[in-house]
Amino acid sequence: MNQLRIKYGKDYEQPTAVPMLTDGYNLPAKHVIHIVGPIVSGRLTGALEEELAACYRNTLDLCAANGIRSVAFCCISTGVFRFPNKRAAEIAVRTVTDWLTAHPDGTDRVILNVFKDEDREYYEKELY
Secondary structure, three states: OHHHHHHHOOOOOOOEOOOEEEEOOOOOOOEEEEOEOOOOOOOOOHHHHHHHHHHHHHHHHHHHHOOOOEEEEOOOOOHHHOOOHHHHHHHHHHHHHHHHHHOOOOOOEEEEOOOOHHHHHHHHHHHO
16 A cells, blocks of 8 residues: 555545455465445445445456455445445345356355354355
């Protein structure tokens, strides 16, 4: 991020749905992908839903382009970004499933990681 701020100015902010790949450093992963999800400040719109889907697609595309065969996603944009958890789970599962169908050799493993039991129930409903 510091390099981007040097290039674009000190007020640079990462755009929504544009993934940034960094090294994993001391984490038990070779890489970390950072992505800014959409922020829901009023009502949920189709544009915000598409931005969330783009977060998942763009990250998977970045993984494929960099030979990353395994990726774990958290619940992007829920919590303080106020994206409704149930709808976020629906979009995440649909987008990842569609991407995997279109790219059958694109990855070995996609993990949808959740923190809350509520989210686990939403994801399980979508997956099973």
